[in-house]
Amino acid sequence: MSLIKRLIKATYLQAFFTLFKLFPVKKKRVLFSSFYGRQCSGDPKAIYEKLLSLKTEHELIWVLNKPGSLSIKAVNRYSLKHLFYLATCEFRIDNCQESHYLKPKSSTTYIQTWHGSPLKKIAQDLDDAFIAHKQDWLLDANYWDFLFAPSIEIAEIFSKAFKIDNKKVINTGNPRNEILGNSDTILMNKVKTSLNIPSTKKIILYAPTFRDDEQGKFYLKLSKDKIVNALGSDYLLLVRLHSNIKHLVNGSFDNENIMNVTEYDDIQELMLISDILITDYSSVFFDFAITEKPMLFYPYDIDKYKNTLRGFYFDYQSTVPGKVVYDEDSLIEAILKLESKEYKESELNRVKLFNQKFNENKVDSINILKQVGLLDEA
Template identity: 35%
Template sequence: MSRETVVFESWRGKYSDSPRAVSERLGELRPDLRRIWVVSGPDVQLPDDVERVVRNTPAYFLRIASARYFLSNDMMPRYPLKTRRTTYVQLWHGTPLKRIGFDVPDAKYAGADVYTRRLAKDVRRWDHLVSPNRFSTGKLRQAFRYAGSVLEIGYPRNDVLSGPGADDLRAKVRAELGLAPSTRAVLYTPTWRDDALTGSAAPNPLAAEAEQVLGGLPDDTVLLFRFHHLVAATSPVPRHPRVIDVSDHPDIQALYLAADLMITDYSSTMFDFAVTGRPMVFYTYDLAGYRDQLRGFYFDLEAEAPGPLVTTADELTAALADTDGLRRRYAPAYEAFRRRYCHLDDGRATDRLIEEVFS
């Protein structure tokens, strides 16, 4: 009797995110399943107990078409590969602050029309959509025009943030990055701008301001730049002894654990990082344009943010210099934020998914 096959795809060929968390847990609980990972090429590192298939090859299309389960955090290929025997679990990739899917007004990025047509086709294939919290469930249904099964269970990728191995993983990643125990690591995770894909977006200001900001902070502060994968290749990271480029790091959850503080803007990283309880600063230098013209929001960030919104390098430096003050002033807002968006981040989301889908 042949083994049932599970095909995993994350970010068009990376070993990462919620598909990775589910795959690794299935290896422990369901060794009878054949797990196959879609990779972008031979350089992607995988554990020894899974198979690989290279994206967009004939074998890739065959594996998806014959799979019993397909788990992804993005869309399937544009070709109609899903059969009725395949259960397609759409894990998606973030609690939405910014509008997504069909809710994006007058999308500004190149290829938007093609994307929305592909999205509509993909949504019709979903058997389950994973939601990270109560807030997201309604927003995801609305944004994707989806009326099927929603598994409101939390994101499997975040289990590690509150799991028993969190401290060990933090120490391991910091050592790999060359961070001393006394170093204060500040992770920077800006989202992408839709107009970046057309070449009309303004350059990221912190890349030019890093020396100024670091000059106003203690020498033990290091900036970890993590650009969005859609724009990382065209987003220069400043050359500075206290700046580390982590855009290619395969596991952002590990970077959350390694960091002592995070700077972001409108990225869904804010919801994941909140599980750690560590301070956040929001560098929202283009807030009005992004919120009112480029993308639009699902809630009022200024009212709910668990940290200060700053718009200049001087304001950013001042916020980063007062970590204790950040914790004290934003403790009530942070707790409210966690109650609303992190109530399912209890380290058991992966087990809940496996129970729902694979039992």
């Protein structure tokens, strides 16, 4: 964004948000946002649905640029309605940082859920190539009242990376992951039906992260023909790209054995129906580990990512709870090996040890909502 555009945006946000803050905060008004209004997903969705199920009296509003068929009250990001509701809500719930120009009133509780446990470096731990973003992250994080974390280890990283008091980081787990700890066959069947997936298919979810230097077109780093021929018709590969790069996809790569599910908002539901996860540096594997299903890691550009793009908080090979492969042939071989009972048992032990360290809390959404003030303690 050019300097002139940034100045215009800053002036607009500050002027109208300051004006709307003259209005009183409306009790029980809750404003939700996920991935900058691109999705209805993650912790904000899980909290929203829990409040709905409890038939609370909260006024529930979404920042959602394309509501589609969802029957929810929604406003476009940075519209005047958005700024008004943001200025007058009692609770604002987001899974990404917002513009620091939108400083809430002291009577608004700002709940930041974040969108994943970090393997790759984030926020103030990034190098100065990200300096413009770092300043915005730093100022916005100053306004947060709560931030969710799934373990003490991740809570410590969040506190340091966002430079916030560790008392604001609540070690409770994430509401979005409550469904992953349960075998909800009704929901699983509902998701498969909505995607027209036969119940007999073995489902592999491929969810790579984005690269900060990706520009122009994005190309899938898998050969469709090779993987389909090797795995056969028993398998269905679901490809779910990161929201930062889904607009770069050059056409569709769907066929009867590969499905592009990038536009499916709720990745937790995709994890629920999947038998295997393949990823690289995405935080998705921290969540998927809760299912105790097998994972494979395909970091085909690890040296560049580690040394040039982001870097990691943990040693990659010794931390990820699954086999690491660097080329497509090895990936296919590893998928086929997962059929072995002995191999599955050894991988399950790795995942259990991983969860003891990074997913130490059994998620209880009711308890979490009480801790942040959305529900009464009684």
